[in-house]
Structure formats: C-alpha cells, structure tokens
Amino acid sequence: MRIPLIPRILKWLPLLATCAWLAGCATALGMSWKSGVAAEVIGVVSGSLGERLYDAKIYLQTAELLSWTVVIVALSAAFEHLVLRLLRRLLRTLEGGCRL
Numbered sequence: 001m002r003i004p005l006i007p008r009i010l011k012w013l014p015l016l017a018t019c020a021w022l023a024g025c026a027t028a029l030g031m032s033w034k035s036g037v038a039a040e041v042i043g044v045v046s047g048s049l050g051e052r053l054y055d056a057k058i059y060l061q062t063a064e065l066l067s068w069t070v071v072i073v074a075l076s077a078a079f080e081h082l083v084l085r086l087l088r089r090l091l092r093t094l095e096g097g098c099r100l
Contacts, residue, residue: 018091022087022088022091025082025083025084026080026084029076029079029080029083029084030076030080032072033072033075033076033079033080034076037049037050037072038050038051040053041053048070049068049071049075052064052068053065053068053069053072056068065076
C-alpha cells in the first residue's frame with residue numbers, strides 16, 4: 001500500500017526544520033565572525049585581532065597578515081564547531097524528552 005504524498009512530507013518536516021535551523025545557525029555564526037573582525041579593523045580597537053590585522057596590512061607585513069588571517073579563520077571554525085555541537089546535543093536532549 002502506498003502512502004500519500006502529504007503524510008510522507010509531514011513525517012519528514014520536523015527533521016527538515018531542524019536541519020534548516022542548524023544550517024541557519026552555522027551561517028549566522030560565520031557572518032558574525034566576519035562582521036566582528038571587520039568592525040574591529042574599521043574601528044581599530046586597541047588590543048584586538050582586527051587591530052593586529054590592520055597594522056600588518058598597513059605596514060605590508062605579508063607573513064604576519066597571513067598568520068593573523070589563519071588565526072581568525074581557525075578561531076571562527078573552532079567556535080562554530082563548538083556551538084553547533086552544543087546545539088546538536090541540546091536538540092537530541094529535547095527530542096529525547098518529547099518521546100515520553
């Protein structure tokens with residue numbers, strides 16, 4: 001017996017919503033890092049990653065510029081991985097609580 005299309009879609013809808021929400025969180029985390037570092041570069045906040053990046057750019061210190069870029073990308077990736085891991089754990093806990 002074949003299941004109609006609408007019940008099949010409704011069966012997968014919570015999973016799709018969860019995946020879309022996690023993808024949105026990942027995108028928002030990446031954009032927040034980009035905008036935060038860009039604001040630090042524009043505002044030249046003393047002692048920040050943006051200031052160090054800006055100084056390396058102004059004084060044409062290519063190696064230092066590249067290394068600060070790698071540091072920023074690594075911190076962004078680590079932060080995103082940590083937050084998404086915590087969100088997935090939270091979602092698993094909530095889904096487990098709903099199956100009572």
